[in-house]
Amino acid sequence: MSLAADLRVIWALGGRAVKQTMRRPQLFAPIIVFPTLLLAIQTGGAGRGVDLPGFPQVNGFLDFILAGAMIQSTLLAANSGGIALAVDIEMGFTDRLLAAPISRYAMVLGRLAGTAVLGAFSAIWFIVIGLIFGAQIDEGVPGAMVMIIFVTLSAVAFGGIGAAVALRTGKASVVQGLFPLVFVILFLSSAFFPANLMLEPAATVAQYNPISFIVEGVRDPVISSLSLNAFAKAIGSIALVGAISVGLSAFALRQRLRMGG
Amino acid sequence: MERTFSGDVRAVAGVDLEVAEGEIYAFLGPNGAGKTTTVRILTTLLRPTGGSARVAGFDVVAEAGKVRQTIGVALQEAALDPLMTGRELIRLQATLHGLPRDEGRRRSAALLERVDLVEAADRQVGTYSGGMRRRLDLASALVHEPPVLFLDEPTTGLDPVSRKTIWAEVEQLNADGTTVFLTTQYLEEADQLADRVGIIDFGKLVSEDTPRALKAQIGHPHLEIRLTDGGAERAEEVVARFGKPLPMRDGAVLVELERGAGAVAPVVRALDEAGLGVEALDLVEPSLDDVFVAKTGHHLEPEEQQEAKSVDDSESE
Amino acid sequence: MSVGWRADIEMIAALVRRAANELLRVPGAAIPGVLAPTIFFLGLTSVFGHLTLLPGFDSSSYQSFLIPISLMQGAGFTGAATGVNLARDIEQGWFDRLLVSPAPRSVLLAGLVISASLRSLIPAAVLLVVGFALGVSWPGVGGLVMAVVIVMGMGTLAALWGCALALKFRSQSAAPLMQAGMFVLILTTTAYAPLALLTGWLHTVAKYNPATQIVESARQGFVGGVSWGDTWPGLLALAALMAVLAAFALRGMRRTAY
Numbered sequence: 001m002s003l004a005a006d007l008r009v010i011w012a013l014g015g016r017a018v019k020q021t022m023r024r025p026q027l028f029a030p031i032i033v034f035p036t037l038l039l040a041i042q043t044g045g046a047g048r049g050v051d052l053p054g055f056p057q058v059n060g061f062l063d064f065i066l067a068g069a070m071i072q073s074t075l076l077a078a079n080s081g082g083i084a085l086a087v088d089i090e091m092g093f094t095d096r097l098l099a100a101p102i103s104r105y106a107m108v109l110g111r112l113a114g115t116a117v118l119g120a121f122s123a124i125w126f127i128v129i130g131l132i133f134g135a136q137i138d139e140g141v142p143g144a145m146v147m148i149i150f151v152t153l154s155a156v157a158f159g160g161i162g163a164a165v166a167l168r169t170g171k172a173s174v175v176q177g178l179f180p181l182v183f184v185i186l187f188l189s190s191a192f193f194p195a196n197l198m199l200e201p202a203a204t205v206a207q208y209n210p211i212s213f214i215v216e217g218v219r220d221p222v223i224s225s226l227s228l229n230a231f232a233k234a235i236g237s238i239a240l241v242g243a244i245s246v247g248l249s250a251f252a253l254r255q256r257l258r259m260g261g
Numbered sequence: 262m263e264r265t266f267s268g269d270v271r272a273v274a275g276v277d278l279e280v281a282e283g284e285i286y287a288f289l290g291p292n293g294a295g296k297t298t299t300v301r302i303l304t305t306l307l308r309p310t311g312g313s314a315r316v317a318g319f320d321v322v323a324e325a326g327k328v329r330q331t332i333g334v335a336l337q338e339a340a341l342d343p344l345m346t347g348r349e350l351i352r353l354q355a356t357l358h359g360l361p362r363d364e365g366r367r368r369s370a371a372l373l374e375r376v377d378l379v380e381a382a383d384r385q386v387g388t389y390s391g392g393m394r395r396r397l398d399l400a401s402a403l404v405h406e407p408p409v410l411f412l413d414e415p416t417t418g419l420d421p422v423s424r425k426t427i428w429a430e431v432e433q434l435n436a437d438g439t440t441v442f443l444t445t446q447y448l449e450e451a452d453q454l455a456d457r458v459g460i461i462d463f464g465k466l467v468s469e470d471t472p473r474a475l476k477a478q479i480g481h482p483h484l485e486i487r488l489t490d491g492g493a494e495r496a497e498e499v500v501a502r503f504g505k506p507l508p509m510r511d512g513a514v515l516v517e518l519e520r521g522a523g524a525v526a527p528v529v530r531a532l533d534e535a536g537l538g539v540e541a542l543d544l545v546e547p548s549l550d551d552v553f554v555a556k557t558g559h560h561l562e563p564e565e566q567q568e569a570k571s572v573d574d575s576e577s578e
Numbered sequence: 579m580s581v582g583w584r585a586d587i588e589m590i591a592a593l594v595r596r597a598a599n600e601l602l603r604v605p606g607a608a609i610p611g612v613l614a615p616t617i618f619f620l621g622l623t624s625v626f627g628h629l630t631l632l633p634g635f636d637s638s639s640y641q642s643f644l645i646p647i648s649l650m651q652g653a654g655f656t657g658a659a660t661g662v663n664l665a666r667d668i669e670q671g672w673f674d675r676l677l678v679s680p681a682p683r684s685v686l687l688a689g690l691v692i693s694a695s696l697r698s699l700i701p702a703a704v705l706l707v708v709g710f711a712l713g714v715s716w717p718g719v720g721g722l723v724m725a726v727v728i729v730m731g732m733g734t735l736a737a738l739w740g741c742a743l744a745l746k747f748r749s750q751s752a753a754p755l756m757q758a759g760m761f762v763l764i765l766t767t768t769a770y771a772p773l774a775l776l777t778g779w780l781h782t783v784a785k786y787n788p789a790t791q792i793v794e795s796a797r798q799g800f801v802g803g804v805s806w807g808d809t810w811p812g813l814l815a816l817a818a819l820m821a822v823l824a825a826f827a828l829r830g831m832r833r834t835a836y
Contacts, residue, residue, distance in 0.1 A: 044780020045770025
């Protein structure tokens, strides 16, 4: 129908997705609590890593790892959004949406909108945590804004992967099975430590992992002045991941509609 | 060794009951009436908040261990591990009751035969049908030959054939001397099995006697009238002249007839004169449902529960 | 019917056999418990491997330094999963079946805990194979025995913790708490680096966390030699934590069905 009607539906579904997560400790804990715990432990445990030769100039390890925690959080939010979508499919909730006179894409976009909000929330959460525990954002308020925007956009890009798998398989257990993959991807990136100081073969992978570019784009405003190079790499990576994942979602949705009607 | 048990459980709203050795006692009531709570207290799964209860002479709180040795329990959800085989499950139960291994093996084989699960004995429980699960649950409750058996809604959700199988088994056990305490929401089950029936509603024991005596208290058959087209309220006014009106059930008008069959013809004539068409007419002998209505003011079957009224009743006491 | 210790042992064995069904009869059931600590081992060693270059780091191989942590995490995951399973059994009513039996409550708890401690050997075996393949140094027979003791002890500890929470909340939604509790206990120690190199709050917490002693006693064989002086504090800390959590779990059990 009309664009306005679609937007209203997306808005409502996004709100539902956010509330779903915030109300259930099982969903909320992995997205926010777990990355926060890991952030605290890694800051204390590997903090002296800043003394290693070759470590970038930073005020402290917390400044360095903050971006990693945000991206970890959004990857987990994307995974849990995919699980929720698959549960909706399993329980027949999506059939009700498909029967309604709205765009077919609204049900996916609504879910992605929810993941985006969770991404923004996680960025703000970790900025606040960081500031409380002594991190300094070199680029100040504009830098923080850039971080929030990057994290929100990457939440959508990652969310598309979760949605694509959910739509393709329609099984929550399969999407759930991607959970360990989140950590594999993170450990193979510069999310927690500079790529040049990691052990091989992970070090090489991390140098080309788009997640590294995204994390570094989010990190850049914290530890140095914003560089066009880091900015462009981050935007490019988000666009690449986003184009692939949203494309796959659209494809999976169309296939699902063709099969199931 | 005493095998009677008597109780004074005041956990729900106050239930007082006593069951004699060798008896089948049925606890009859709708969902949420407090049946399961009572059973959980008597089987030591739930601590009473007031009052006391003794099972086979043992206090359910102070002597919980002795109670557990004496009772066999088949609970409502029939919780069975889907990954175990039927035989493994009964043998685990035997071990938990401290039976020697050979004894456990012998008894589980005998019990599997008894409940007709020999062929399925080595299949995982996950593949069993509802009736098979109940039979296995019952068998596992019997492994230590308990003198007292608790069955919480043993046939809820079962098809009629499976239900009859369970009934036959319970009757056989009772004939062998087992005291049985069962809960049910089926009138037919209480009527068929029980020596005595306790009617529980909103946590209170509202009546207790043999099925026959309970029905005799009501004493009179009732007439069940279905009208061709509406006018139920007017029909109720008409029939009220002939006997005590009862609450409607499934759209049928009910009236109790003190004179029995002899009063049927005048009722029909009166309805005819009032211009009400009769589609069907049934003279029904008293059943436990009538007892239930008489005691609680509503029917046992879930369709027509006048809940609010009964809440007031039980709270005003 | 007097129930002696032989009967107790038979009951525990029967409960352990039942718990093993999940692994033996559900294909792939052991995978999550093995996968998570393996990914963390591979990931953390790749990411933080060069921390060994810091002055004051007393081991030249981060793999050898980290393997005991991963072994403990594997046991922690597995043990906490026992708590999740108990919560499921409580939710579905299976646990009532055990509670209405005359089996002593401590026997029911022992059945759960012992199966967890045995099961925690599965991720440990996989981790050790992966670790040795990647150059973890041979800890010697003494060091290996010590590692096995600590793994089984951690499995027990985690199971006690998980069961206590399961009995308290009676719901599987307590699962994140079961897992997070063990995660925090194990990692707020000298997990990532020696005490002298830990910074800020973690330095303080690790200094007083009894689990640090457990970590050090499990680690000694991998980074040097086994000595009684490095062993007894770990065993003592393990025993003390077990005693506290066992009391906590038994109390929960008695409250559920006295």
